[in-house]
Amino acid sequence: MNLILHVWRQKNAKDPGRMVRYEARNISAHMSFLEMLDVVNEELIARGEEPIAFDHDCREGICGMCGFMINGVAHGPERGTTVCQLHMRHFKDGDELYIEPWRSRAFPVIKDLVVDRSAFDRIIAAGGYISVRTGSAPDANAIPVPKENAELAMDAAACIACGACVAQCPNGSAALFTGAKIAHLGLLPQGQPERDRRAVAMVVQMTKEGFGHCTNIGECEAVCPKEIKLDVIARMHRDYLHAAWTGRQKPGFREDQPAEEPMAGNRR
Amino acid sequence: MSTAAVEPRLKRTWGLYEVYIGKKLVMAGTGVVLVLYIIGHLLGNLQIYAGPEQMNQYAAFLHSQPGLLWTARIVLLAAVGAHIWSSFLLWRDKRRARPIGYVKKDDIPASYASRTMMWSGPIIAAFVVFHVLHLTTGDVGLGFQPPTAGPTGEAFYAYENVVNGFRYPAVSAAYIFAIALLTMHLYHGMWSMFQSVGISHPRYTPLLKSLAHVFSIAIAAGYISIPVYVMIRFGVK
Structure with a gap:
């Protein structure tokens, strides 16, 4: 053709x-x-x-x-x-x-068609991880995870950070990407200690990078190659508002804040 | 006793508003206030079918409670102000988020209603200004009868004013157009507010969407029936 x-x-x-x-x-x-x-x-x-x-x-x-x-x-x-x-x-x-x-x-x-997506890397670096003791791998069944949560976390973890959600969104929002990362870790027991901190840090970083807001219209969900659902965005909003409510994290920008050391999450 | 530092409430609230989720929370919260008003206002308006006596008495009743009336007006004005201001900030950020647009862009599932919130909103607001000037202050004229002193307090002519106004096809057309936009605004907004504050459920969210659609259309039917009724019953001018 x-x-x-x-x-x-x-x-x-x-x-x-x-x-x-x-x-x-x-x-x-x-x-x-x-x-x-x-x-x-x-x-x-x-x-x-x-x-x-x-x-x-x-x-x-x-x-x-x-x-x-x-x-x-x-x-x-x-x-x-x-x-x-x-x-x-x-x-x-x-x-x-x-x-x-x-x-x-x-x-x-x-x-040409190549864009710099390091903004996504900085969002991940802000909190898209869990702080763990390194050493020998723990037994897979040492921490029980409900089947449904494992499935939902896996669905969110399927995100390959391609950036299609941002590209398709009329608001240039990275909510689906950030939501997927926050939902993935927030659904698992290993992600709980840093859940509040993660939600705030990643959402604030996303805002600083200059991404737009989410109007819940579902364009991102439609083009996502991994078919990640809008539900992860609601989870991100929920975690962020919870963190803001409990007040252990300032929910906005912290200009005076130095880069956080990785273990800060366990310091409640 | 935990040694974790807790940010002061005010600082926290302000920090919340810096991020879009905080602005969305304000959009949703004020949206609830406005939806409740839309329901209450419709229930008041539907009394037109009970005749002039009932409607005018209702108007007099509302005005006999100046404390309540002014509280409602101030709350509404504050809600509208916060709703508009937050949407303006979000719109500004969204414009900045994509400085260079696409030569070609297609929308896949996004409903017309969801993509036009930023248009339907200001047009509805402009209509509300006209609506208040028409039926509350009477500055528009169109046969508006101001309240008069009666034997048992002030007498109101809400019924006559509505009838006189809606007999002008242009007034009715503007009203119906604004209500159509309001329906679109609610069609998306009434479920979107839940998603914005993090309420999502695989079973209930689709139900919520359907409810929002049915509700917004029901509201529209109720409001639009009034000018149609007036024009049919009393004829156009």
């Missing part, structure tokens, strides 16, 4: 960037979307042009590296999939596709 592509080209972070029209010829329906771009890139390289830069790694839909907008939808028209697992059989000959990077103040474009 032959396709017409309109791709966002931007040399570097400073370049204003623009949409460029390309023709993708002789595309097999069995290719993945990224393989289609590989074909286009080979042609560009043969012509001596700069290939289209895009993030990718595992190409199995589990690493969270790839992702861009296809016709205004994060990861394209298929639900529950990343662009690397999106196959060209879902498109028709002659389709015109607009390919753009994630758009968010917190995700500056590095080049």
Whole structure:
């Protein structure tokens, strides 16, 4: 099949960037979307042009590296999939596709379709972990976890931090991502000691990064390749409000606050 | 005795408002106040079907309790103010969150109502201003009869004022349009407020959504029936 592509080209972070029209010829329906771009890139390289830069790694839909907008939808028209697992059989000959990077103040474009998602790393660093004594691994059954909680925590933990939720959200909100991380740890017994602190630290970091707010419209849930549900956002709101209510954490910004040492959570 | 430091309440409350969840809490809390008012106001308005006596007596009753009336007015005004201010701050943050927009953007499941909260809200607020000038202060005219001193206190002409006003098709049309927007606002807002404060349940949230939809449409039907009734019963001007 032959396709017409309109791709966002931007040399570097400073370049204003623009949409460029390309023709993708002789595309097999069995290719993945990224393989289609590989074909286009080979042609560009043969012509001596700069290939289209895009993030990718595992190409199995589990690493969270790839992702861009296809016709205004994060990861394209298929639900529950990343662009690397999106196959060209879902498109028709002659389709015109607009390919753009994630758009968010917190995700500056590095080049073409590649964005800097280190804002997510900083949200995780703010509290998306549990502080544990290192040493020999504990027995798997040493801490009983109810089956339902284990399942819900696992569903939330499926988040691959690709950033599609932010890209699709009309408010540029990272609530689904942060909610997934907070819900994942908040559902497990190991996550309890730092639950209040985690909710506040991660939500405050998310706000500082410049993500928008959540209007509960469900766009993020629709494009999430791991089909994470809006319920995790309610869990984040609940944990955050609980922490604010009990008052062990100041629920807003702490300009004077030095970086917290990892064990601070156990210091009630 | 725990040695953990607890932040002072005021500092905590302010810190809460710095983060969007705190603003959402205000949106939800004030939303509840406004929904309760919308229900109460509808129950008052529906007395039009009981005739002029009943409706005018009800108006006189409300005005015979100035303490209650003014408390309600101040609470409502404060709720509206906080609701608008919080939504403005959230809207501003959202605009900053995506400085460069998409060339092409598609919405998948988001309802029209949920995507237009920021439009339906201000239009409803503008209509409410007109509505107060029309039926409370009488500044709009349209055959408004101010209260007169009667044998048993002031006499009110709420019934006559409503009838005179709604006989103008333009007034009725504006009213119906505003109520349609209010329905959309409630259609999303009435379940969204629960999600915002962290109330979500796999079984009850879908039920809550359906309830919000049914409720918002029922409210709309109640309100819109009034201008329609007036225009049919008394004819248009």
